[in-house]
Amino acid sequence: MERLKSVVPDELKLLIAKSTVEDLYLTCSSLLEFFQSLPQFRSVIGEVMGCEVALCRKSSESALDWKKKGNACFIEGDYTKALNFYSKALQYAPTSVGNMDQEFVGVLYANRASALHKMGLFEECIRDCGRAIAVYPVYAKAWYRRGKANASLKRHETAILDLEISLSLEGSLSGKNQIKEDIQLLHSLIGTRSLSFSNCDTRIEIMHGDSAEQCNTKLECVTTPDKGRGMISSNDISPATLIHCEEPLAAIVVKSCRETHCHLCFSELPMDALFCTSCTIPVYCSEHCLEKAVGIKFIQSELIYSLQNNLSEQHWQHAMHSISWNTQNNADVFHLPEHEHECGGSHWSAVLPTDIVLAGRVMMRSTERIKLTEGYLNHVGTLEFSHNYDQIPPNEKLEIHVYAILLAHCLCRHLPSIELAISKFILLISQIKLNSMAIVHMKSLKDHDTFKKSSNLAANEHVFTSTIDQVRVGLAIYSTGRLFNHSCKPNIHAYFLSRTLHLRSIEHVPARYPLEISYGPQVGQLDLQQRQQILEEQYSFRCHCIGCSELNLSDLVINSFKCPKQDCFGAILGSTCYEKNEDGSLMVSAASFHHKISMPLFIECKRNISKVAHLLFEKDNLWKLNPGCCLNCFACVDLKSSSTMSNKSMLDIDWLKSSVFADEERSISDIPRSLSELRSIRHPFSKFIAQAEDKVAEAFAMIGQFDIAKQHCEASIEILEKLYHKEHIAVAHEWMKLASLHLSLGDHAKALRTIVKAEAIFSLHYGSHVTKMFSFVEDLKKEAISLGL
Numbered sequence: 204m205e206r207l208k209s210v211v212p213d214e215l216k217l218l219i220a221k222s223t224v225e226d227l228y229l230t231c232s233s234l235l236e237f238f239q240s241l242p243q244f245r246s247v248i249g250e251v252m253g254c255e256v257a258l259c260r261k262s263s264e265s266a267l268d269w270k271k272k273g274n275a276c277f278i279e280g281d282y283t284k285a286l287n288f289y290s291k292a293l294q295y296a297p298t299s300v301g302n303m304d305q306e307f308v309g310v311l312y313a314n315r316a317s318a319l320h321k322m323g324l325f326e327e328c329i330r331d332c333g334r335a336i337a338v339y340p341v342y343a344k345a346w347y348r349r350g351k352a353n354a355s356l357k358r359h360e361t362a363i364l365d366l367e368i369s370l371s372l373e374g375s376l377s378g379k380n381q382i383k384e385d386i387q388l389l390h391s392l393i394g395t396r397s398l399s400f401s402n403c404d405t406r407i408e409i410m411h412g413d414s415a416e417q418c419n420t421k422l423e424c425v426t427t428p429d430k431g432r433g434m435i436s437s438n439d440i441s442p443a444t445l446i447h448c449e450e451p452l453a454a455i456v457v458k459s460c461r462e463t464h465c466h467l468c469f470s471e472l473p474m475d476a477l478f479c480t481s482c483t484i485p486v487y488c489s490e491h492c493l494e495k496a497v498g499i500k501f502i503q504s505e506l507i508y509s510l511q512n513n514l515s516e517q518h519w520q521h522a523m524h525s526i527s528w529n530t531q532n533n534a535d536v537f538h539l540p541e542h543e544h545e546c547g548g549s550h551w552s553a554v555l556p557t558d559i560v561l562a563g564r565v566m567m568r569s570t571e572r573i574k575l576t577e578g579y580l581n582h583v584g585t586l587e588f589s590h591n592y593d594q595i596p597p598n599e600k601l602e603i604h605v606y607a608i609l610l611a612h613c614l615c616r617h618l619p620s621i622e623l624a625i626s627k628f629i630l631l632i633s634q635i636k637l638n639s640m641a642i643v644h645m646k647s648l649k650d651h652d653t654f655k656k657s658s659n660l661a662a663n664e665h666v667f668t669s670t671i672d673q674v675r676v677g678l679a680i681y682s683t684g685r686l687f688n689h690s691c692k693p694n695i696h697a698y699f700l701s702r703t704l705h706l707r708s709i710e711h712v713p714a715r716y717p718l719e720i721s722y723g724p725q726v727g728q729l730d731l732q733q734r735q736q737i738l739e740e741q742y743s744f745r746c747h748c749i750g751c752s753e754l755n756l757s758d759l760v761i762n763s764f765k766c767p768k769q770d771c772f773g774a775i776l777g778s779t780c781y782e783k784n785e786d787g788s789l790m791v792s793a794a795s796f797h798h799k800i801s802m803p804l805f806i807e808c809k810r811n812i813s814k815v816a817h818l819l820f821e822k823d824n825l826w827k828l829n830p831g832c833c834l835n836c837f838a839c840v841d842l843k844s845s846s847t848m849s850n851k852s853m854l855d856i857d858w859l860k861s862s863v864f865a866d867e868e869r870s871i872s873d874i875p876r877s878l879s880e881l882r883s884i885r886h887p888f889s890k891f892i893a894q895a896e897d898k899v900a901e902a903f904a905m906i907g908q909f910d911i912a913k914q915h916c917e918a919s920i921e922i923l924e925k926l927y928h929k930e931h932i933a934v935a936h937e938w939m940k941l942a943s944l945h946l947s948l949g950d951h952a953k954a955l956r957t958i959v960k961a962e963a964i965f966s967l968h969y970g971s972h973v974t975k976m977f978s979f980v981e982d983l984k985k986e987a988i989s990l991g992l
């Protein structure tokens with residue numbers, strides 16, 4: 204990329220730097236013409252697109268090498284390593300129809316199934332056996348392994364049928380004898396009960412939107428005075444209403460999750476992940492996702508029919524059921540397998556940045572849609588989305604030009620005209636930068652056990668860890684979702700199940716009032732300057748939301764210091780300066796930051812703010828309140844030394860907490876000192892105190908001092924409620940921690956009351972999906988109820 208950018212002549216660079224949307228055809232054709240005569244360009248195209256150099260090619264030799272490594276580890280009893288090596292072998296093995304050595308691939312799945320069996324992962328083992336059977340149905344060992352795994356799960360009838368088919372295929376006498384013994388054992392386990400055919404559903408459940416919950420809100424797109432288009436509803440909306448659900452126009456997994464998450468539904472990969480049948484790049488959680496993304500059916504070998512004559516009707520039915528995947532019907536008539544156009548033997552989709560590859564997916568989909576609906580074959584699709592091409596920094600314009608040219612070459616066999624496509628790609632890339640949404644999932648609680656039990660605690664004692672993490676798993680474009688504007692105080696909560704966007708109201712919204720989600724930054728989490736900076740850097744707009752247009756308590760206290768005067772509760776700002784304008788509004792400024800806000804309208808807000816900054820309400824004269832100066836009494840602190848001391852106390856608390864977690868119990872005695880040091884520097888409502896209280900609570904809980912932990916947890920909640928508001932999701936997570944402490948203290952009644960409070964907030968944000976997404980809430984509730992019985 205840099206190689207190409209650096210050789211562009213200065214005049215052309217200037218032309219591109221100054222270009223507007225109207226000039227794109229000219230700038231694109233000039234740059235393309237220049238590149239076409241350039242050897243460096245041909246070599247870059249060769250590196251990105253050449254099938255010979257592609258790292259993503261399937262290779263039977265590599266697959267065989269990985270298989271041998273897997274076998275060696277299996278023999279040594281290192282099943283986890285063996286499993287990983289067999290997965291690698293499957294990644295490299297050609298598994299598309301026609302290219303596949305069915306026996307080899309069948310053996311690979313069966314070997315991985317054996318490793319899974321040894322690791323006690325029976326469902327995963329059964330799924331892999333099913334794949335081995337689908338690919339190579341006459342493989343006795345795959346049927347045998349499946350029978351054994353079903354037996355481990357006490358599905359004795361199914362296990363017997365599996366073993367009986369295995370027996371009919373087994374060639375060796377010793378093998379046959381072993382299977383007969385196993386069958387006899389299973390018969391003795393189920394006694395005289397008649398055999399019943401039991402279907403075990405071994406597929407992975409994919410989280411989709413709850414079809415039972417309907418969206419009845421009548422959404423309208425309107426033009427707003429200062430945010431372009433925006434969404435409203437023509438009727439009043441009550442809190443917790445699901446207002447919109449949508450599948451993405453196109454989506455892509457982010458680079459950091461490529462190895463860990465399904466490339467279609469973005470769920471965490473199971474141990475028996477599946478790979479694209481033609482290349483080594485994407486990985487999927489199930490046949491359903493693979494088939495939807497790649498556009499071909501997971502293999503169902505014709506060899507199955509060779510079994511028909513040798514099996515009884517019951518065994519034959521069982522065999523057929525075992526290889527037929529219950530692929531869900533795709534209701535979307537415009538569904539285009541999104542990996543299909545990327546899977547041509549070259550690895551460009553793994554090399555180019557995520558948003559560029561997403562632009563390719565959007566282009567392919569909209570072009571295909573036009574072909575389908577209008578039969579218009581010589582057309583390259585575009586979107587009616589907003590973009591900010593004209594405002595993009597000059598260097599970025601050149602970069603987008605280069606990526607658009609590369610992408611058009613990568614997709615040339617699907618496009619009617621490269622020249623036409625390049626300028627459209629440039630627009631598309633800038634549209635994606637503005638309109639795409641990050642798909643965020645809750646991190647699985649398997650490796651992040653929020654309410655885990657420490658070995659030295661009693662059965663009813665819990666140790667909670669920090670708030671539940673969210674993982675940014677994908678990037679997507681939603682046709683309607685992208686019309687919702689941002690607010691740092693949103694009235695709509697956006698979340699994802701799989702890749703489906705869900706929008707839910709979190710307060711009463713009157714008809715025709717703007718419906719706004721948060722693009723990331725929120726009041727309570729960051730101050731005004733930080734939020735504006737993030738939105739400007741990531742989305743190139745200056746935020747005009749309600750949270751950024753009116754003075755609020757959170758922005759004054761979140762990063763503030765404590766007034767040095769004993770009896771003063773005033774906040775001291777660390778970097779911003781507040782100045783009163785002649786018209787009564789306020790100017791908030793810092794080094795290169797200036798933002799005008801109005802005074803709060805509500806009496807309650809005024810009252811809360813005047814406790815920490817009553818100078819802001821002085822009417823008579825114009826004034827300026829500088830950083831380092833108390834907003835109640837003008838007393839000053841030395842900001843540099845205060846920041847240094849605050850950082851040191853925070854680091855001390857972190858370090859002491861880790862020592863406690865590492866079983867150095869004596870460190871606990873130093874924690875209160877560090878916390879009181881921090882309290883002497885930071886304002887009592889600052890986020891630093893909230894974070895410190897939370898950490899101290901965790902440390903005390905870890906050593907079983909739940910009463911002290913509870914006090915710190917309550918202190919943290921009190922601050923969070925001030926910084927955000929009482930019904931914010933961050934507060935709900937903290938309530939859950941407090942509930943776990945009440946439980947550890949044996950106070951099930953208080954625990955239950957606290958869980959109910961948290962549950963109300965979770966339901967406001969996630970409605971009926973709470974149980975699916977936060978199963979620990981239900982678990983903890985059950986525990987509280989059972990303790991109370």
Ligand SMILES: C[S@@+](CC[C@H](N)C(=O)[O-])C[C@H]1O[C@@H](n2cnc3c(N)ncnc32)[C@H](O)[C@@H]1O
Nearest residue numbers: 430431432589638685686688689744746747748
């Ligand atoms: C995803 S689009 C939202 C729809 C957009 N208003 C439109 O007309 O297509 C994001 C763009 O909307 C505008 N926008 C969204 N929220 C805003 C806000 N709080 N303040 C100012 N502009 C905003 C900005 O121009 C931003 O780049």
